[in-house]
Amino acid sequence: MANVKKFTCIVCPVGCELTATLSDDGKSVANVEGNSCKRGITYAVEELTAPKRTLTSTVRIVGADDKLLPVRTDRPIPKGALFDAMKIIRTVTVKAPVKIGDVLVPDFIESGTNLIATKSVDTAAK
Numbered sequence: 001m002a003n004v005k006k007f008t009c010i011v012c013p014v015g016c017e018l019t020a021t022l023s024d025d026g027k028s029v030a031n032v033e034g035n036s037c038k039r040g041i042t043y044a045v046e047e048l049t050a051p052k053r054t055l056t057s058t059v060r061i062v063g064a065d066d067k068l069l070p071v072r073t074d075r076p077i078p079k080g081a082l083f084d085a086m087k088i089i090r091t092v093t094v095k096a097p098v099k100i101g102d103v104l105v106p107d108f109i110e111s112g113t114n115l116i117a118t119k120s121v122d123t124a125a126k
């Protein structure tokens with residue numbers, strides 16, 4: 001019996017319901033249905049063979065009124081690397097001021113992927 005997976009495409013807000021059929025050995029994707037565009041096929045293949053996620057979290061910030069700074073990776077990273085990524089994030093402390101989009105950790109987990117600030121934070125009011 002064919003190995004069929006159903007899931008929602010999260011590439012855009014349309015949220016197509018995809019049905020992907022895996023090859024007999026389960027190592028590749030034989031067919032994708034339900035996608036309204038080609039990006040859905042790419043997403044389905046990636047999701048079933050090498051799933052990735054954009055990591056969002058917070059890091060400590062010093063010299064600001066806030067104690068935590070929201071951050072994210074600037075591109076999706078392998079789902080299997082999320083645990084190691086969180087271990088690194090727990091060791092990161094940045095100093096205010098920080099501007100939204102600032103690269104806080106270059107080459108985070110993978111070469112070419114950066115951990116960036118998702119909020120601007122000024123130095124503490126005195």
Ligand code: SF4
Nearest residue numbers: 009012015016037040
């Ligand atoms: S298949 Fe295309 S249109 Fe549908 S949710 Fe994915 S990216 Fe959007």
